[in-house]
Amino acid sequence: MLFTPGTSITTRLVLLFLASILLMTLDHKQQHMQNVRAGLQVVVYPIRYLVNLPVDIASWASENLASRQTLVEENASLRYQNLLLQGQMQKFDALQAENRRLQELLGSSFKVADRVLIAELYRVDFDPYKHLIVINKGSTDDTYVDQPVLDAHGVMGQVIQVGPYTSTVRLITDPSHLLPVQVNRNGLRTLAVGTGAIDRLELPYLPNNADIKVGDLLVTSGLGRVFPPGYPVGRVTKVVRNNGSGFAKVSAEPSALLDRSREVLLVWSADTDAGARATETQQPKAKTSADKRK
Amino acid sequence: MTLVRHHGGWTIVLTIIIALMLSILPLPVWAEFYRPAWPVLVLIYWCMALPQRVGVGIGWLTGLMLDVLKGALLGQHALALAVVCYLTLNLHQRVRVFPLWQQALTVMLLLALYQLLILWFDGITAGQTHKGWVYWMPTLIGTVLWPWIFVVLRDLRRRFKVS
Numbered sequence: 001m002l003f004t005p006g007t008s009i010t011t012r013l014v015l016l017f018l019a020s021i022l023l024m025t026l027d028h029k030q031q032h033m034q035n036v037r038a039g040l041q042v043v044v045y046p047i048r049y050l051v052n053l054p055v056d057i058a059s060w061a062s063e064n065l066a067s068r069q070t071l072v073e074e075n076a077s078l079r080y081q082n083l084l085l086q087g088q089m090q091k092f093d094a095l096q097a098e099n100r101r102l103q104e105l106l107g108s109s110f111k112v113a114d115r116v117l118i119a120e121l122y123r124v125d126f127d128p129y130k131h132l133i134v135i136n137k138g139s140t141d142d143t144y145v146d147q148p149v150l151d152a153h154g155v156m157g158q159v160i161q162v163g164p165y166t167s168t169v170r171l172i173t174d175p176s177h178l179l180p181v182q183v184n185r186n187g188l189r190t191l192a193v194g195t196g197a198i199d200r201l202e203l204p205y206l207p208n209n210a211d212i213k214v215g216d217l218l219v220t221s222g223l224g225r226v227f228p229p230g231y232p233v234g235r236v237t238k239v240v241r242n243n244g245s246g247f248a249k250v251s252a253e254p255s256a257l258l259d260r261s262r263e264v265l266l267v268w269s270a271d272t273d274a275g276a277r278a279t280e281t282q283q284p285k286a287k288t289s290a291d292k293r294k
Numbered sequence: 295m296t297l298v299r300h301h302g303g304w305t306i307v308l309t310i311i312i313a314l315m316l317s318i319l320p321l322p323v324w325a326e327f328y329r330p331a332w333p334v335l336v337l338i339y340w341c342m343a344l345p346q347r348v349g350v351g352i353g354w355l356t357g358l359m360l361d362v363l364k365g366a367l368l369g370q371h372a373l374a375l376a377v378v379c380y381l382t383l384n385l386h387q388r389v390r391v392f393p394l395w396q397q398a399l400t401v402m403l404l405l406a407l408y409q410l411l412i413l414w415f416d417g418i419t420a421g422q423t424h425k426g427w428v429y430w431m432p433t434l435i436g437t438v439l440w441p442w443i444f445v446v447l448r449d450l451r452r453r454f455k456v457s
Contacts, residue, residue, distance in 0.1 A: 009349060009350055009380060009383055009384075010380075012349070012350045012351060013350050013376060013377070013380045016350055016351070016354045016372070016373070016376045017373060017376070017377075019354075019369070020354070020369035020370075020372050020373035020376070021369070021373075022369075023368045023369030023372070024367050024368065024369040024370060024373075024415065024419070026368075027367050027368040027369065028367060028419050033368060036368070037362070037368070040358070040359075040361075040362040040368075041362060043359065043362070044314075044359055044362045044363050047311065047314050047315055047318070047359070047363065048318065048363070050315060051315050051318055051319055051320075055320075123320045124318040124319075124320060124363070125317075125318050125319065125320050125321060125326060125329075126318070126363075126364055126365045127364050127365065127366060128323075128326035128327050128329075129416075129425060130365060132365045160365075161365070168365055198323075259323075
């Protein structure tokens with residue numbers, strides 16, 4: 001298929017070996033392979049789709065075959081919840097206006113509300129040593145590399161690969177993920193490192209005398225320019241001050257339901273260039289992501 | 295053009311696709327670590343049964359698909375699978391006549407080599423090295439499953455007259 005029948009298998013292996021090394025080197029540098037990856041994402045799309053199909057059918061069935069009684073109950077509870085949220089929103093609007101006024105007094109530019117889009121998860125597995133997920137939105141929905149992903153409770157991760165109809169997201173608990181955070185109580189800034197355990201983050205760069213305690217809420221600090229500031233990341237669950245080492249051992253539990261959320265939110269934050277342009281002009285994705293990389 | 299007519303290419307493609315699907319099928323978290331390397335097992339069978347049709351090229355392409363599905367570095371699984379196919383092609387005349395348990399032992403060595411290559415590339419690029427003994431469980435499970443996979447694929451090959 002790939003070769004003429006005459007080529008010996010050793011020659012083939014050597015050629016493929018060189019091709020693989022070339023691919024790996026280019027991919028490791030992460031600059032030239034976005035288009036190749038996007039193409040390959042399309043090729044594997046049917047496989048992912050098929051694996052996800054039973055889950056789709058099950059959720060379709062549970063929506064369409066639900067009894068009237070259940071729907072009525074669900075409707076009532078949603079109505080009640082909506083009322084509560086609307087009540088809270090009234091206060092929120094007033095607070096937002098007040099906040100904007102104060103920010104203007106301080107002379108800092110206020111962030112307009114971020115644009116969000118709901119994406120659904122594909123039920124497919126990856127390498128168990130990595131924490132990656134696939135979502136059903138891609139470059140046709142203006143998704144871009146490095147885009148923040150949230151759920152209803154907090155930060156989930158960031159987009160690392162974009163295909164036309166799907167994107168791959170790295171969760172904040174992936175061992176190679178670093179997230180700039182700050183303690184909501186006092187503004188102390190640090191980095192949250194993924195551990196490979198789905199329910200634990202570590203904050204290894206805090207000195208022993210840092211003002212942090214169990215129960216503190218961590219929010220994104222906005223440094224690193226990937227995540228908009230102020231979104232909840234997690235709560236501190238353990239602080240061990242170790243006189244021998246100079247650094248405290250601090251762990252936190254992510255606020256987002258990383259292994260349970262079925263729907264996630266993609267955020268176009270208003271202060272990133274790419275986000276602003278995507279919102280205004282609906283530019284094709286390749287361009288925005290290229291700009292974002294710089 | 296070769297004079298031999300090929301039959302049933304679709305069976306080969308379908309089994310490979312099913313193997314790829316099995317390798318991303320959602321499992322409970324504890325079971326994920328024990329998932330055998332399905333595509334490797336299927337390709338070892340086809341390289342052994344039909345070495346004139348399935349070889350390093352198809353192995354490499356399957357590996358590339360696996361790279362994308364698993365979110366790995368492009369070329370990582372591709373290279374490991376090409377190497378496994380190459381060794382199987384060289385061994386096929388001997389392994390084909392082995393009794394099943396002896397075949398399974400050969401398959402274990404091939405699976406272990408595959409896992410080792412993957413671990414090696416991971417170590418070079420990502421710097422994650424320590425994965426513990428559980429990393430080798432898929433090799434063991436694959437070995438135990440081999441006799442069944444062999445019988446099922448052989449029956450499929452005969453049923454659909456793949457040659």
